[in-house]
Amino acid sequence: MKKIVISTGGGDAPGLNAVIYSVVHTCYRKGWEVYGSRSGYAGFLDIDEMIRLAPRDVEGIYSAGGTILGSTNKGNPFSRPVMNLAGEVQILDISDKILRNFNRMGFDCHIAIGGDGSLEIAHNFALKGMPVIGVPKTIDNDLKKTDRTFGFDTAVSTATEALDKLHSTAKSHSRVMVVEVMGRDSGWIALYSGISGGADVILIPEIPFDMEEVCDKISDNELHDKHYSIVVVAEGAQTKEGQVFNKGKGELGRDEMILGGVGEWVAAEIRKRTEKDTRSLVLGHLQRGGSPTTFDRLLALRFGAAAVRLVEDKVFDHMVALNNSKMVAVPIAEAIKMRKKVDLGSDKVQTARDIGICLGDVDPLELKDDC
Ligand code: F6P
Numbered sequence: 001m002k003k004i005v006i007s008t009g010g011g012d013a014p015g016l017n018a019v020i021y022s023v024v025h026t027c028y029r030k031g032w033e034v035y036g037s038r039s040g041y042a043g044f045l046d047i048d049e050m051i052r053l054a055p056r057d058v059e060g061i062y063s064a065g066g067t068i069l070g071s072t073n074k075g076n077p078f079s080r081p082v083m084n085l086a087g088e089v090q091i092l093d094i095s096d097k098i099l100r101n102f103n104r105m106g107f108d109c110h111i112a113i114g115g116d117g118s119l120e121i122a123h124n125f126a127l128k129g130m131p132v133i134g135v136p137k138t139i140d141n142d143l144k145k146t147d148r149t150f151g152f153d154t155a156v157s158t159a160t161e162a163l164d165k166l167h168s169t170a171k172s173h174s175r176v177m178v179v180e181v182m183g184r185d186s187g188w189i190a191l192y193s194g195i196s197g198g199a200d201v202i203l204i205p206e207i208p209f210d211m212e213e214v215c216d217k218i219s220d221n222e223l224h225d226k227h228y229s230i231v232v233v234a235e236g237a238q239t240k241e242g243q244v245f246n247k248g249k250g251e252l253g254r255d256e257m258i259l260g261g262v263g264e265w266v267a268a269e270i271r272k273r274t275e276k277d278t279r280s281l282v283l284g285h286l287q288r289g290g291s292p293t294t295f296d297r298l299l300a301l302r303f304g305a306a307a308v309r310l311v312e313d314k315v316f317d318h319m320v321a322l323n324n325s326k327m328v329a330v331p332i333a334e335a336i337k338m339r340k341k342v343d344l345g346s347d348k349v350q351t352a353r354d355i356g357i358c359l360g361d362v363d364p365l366e367l368k369d370d371c
Contacts, residue, residue, distance in 0.1 A: 009118030013151025014292035015300035016067035022304025074253030126317035134319030142186040146321035163197025174227035180263025190234035205236040209360025217358035235259040
């Protein structure tokens with residue numbers, strides 16, 4: 001009999017509940033106990049935030065968005081900023097306390113469902129002796145060593161559906177519509193949704209963009225009697241001059257910048273340079289919401305069951321991963337080393353270029369033809 005605790009950390013992603021469902025049911029059939037720690041590590045600090053999870057507690061949740069446990073992307077237990085009475089920010093390391101409570105509560109393993117930030121924390125706990133298994137979650141799909149993270153497929157579907165809807169209004173008004181999508185420093189969501197949603201221009205962080213190339217594409221559309229254009233911009237995209245767009249760090253305890261603003265900037269530049277009627281919109285957290293697609297649901301359910309198999313085999317400090325359609329285990333340290341970027345030599349990038357989508361640069365193949 002084992003006692004397992006699950007936590008969900010970082011930004012939520014469709015499929016989190018499906019992983020919880022899968023872990024609970026798989027463990028139940030083995031006669032193991034499962035607990036859920038609310039809001040990341042809160043359950044290790046306050047027993048009221050640690051909840052017992054039996055099959056009846058997770059009935060039907062596999063199709064629901066969000067996480068029944070709650071999540072947070074601030075308050076790393078190894079460096080938690082707190083405001084003291086004098087109003088100064090102090091950095092506290094509360095990891096020892098969490099580890100002590102983990103042992104005191106009698107847990108055998110912690111299944112940490114998260115992106116690179118949460119998995120780095122989990123790995124640091126593993127280094128301190130906590131048996132940990134990771135499950136790769138993020139709509140950004142930017143985790144190394146797994147072909148896919150769950151949540152990505154749903155985010156891409158949401159963005160694609162939005163693009164489908166924008167075509168008719170853009171066409172009716174002969175406008176340029178600029179859509180900013182999420183993805184942090186990787187262009188996966190922008191590229192996949194942009195290709196699938198008929199974008200004219202896709203700007204991703206991996207290819208610094210040139211506004212002249214973007215505007216040339218829009219003018220070219222006009223020349224070919226297409227009086228509207230759809231531009232998809234990843235929130236982490238930057239100009240070829242190196243201009244980046246963010247809104248600062250936001251709340252206390254956040255490690256990362258809040259990205260955003262590039263869509264509005266690109267729209268203003270297009271308006272100025274082409275005199276076309278241009279509007280911008282930010283899809284934002286819509287991409288994180290809603291029910292997971294069948295792909296994400298199935299992937300999340302597979303990840304959950306595979307994570308329990310790793311607990312049984314005592315393959316700790318590893319993350320379950322999708323590799324060529326198979327479930328495998330990879331060291332968490334490998335997965336968090338660096339973020340997975342769009343491969344510029346991939347057939348998806350080539351497909352975008354082949355079907356005439358501008359990626360904000362000069363097509364390297366066209367350059368080769370010219371020489
Ligand atoms: O990592 C997932 C993600 O949705 C990113 O795409 C985005 O930049 C970030 O989280 C937004 O975070 P928050 O929920 O703190 O606004």
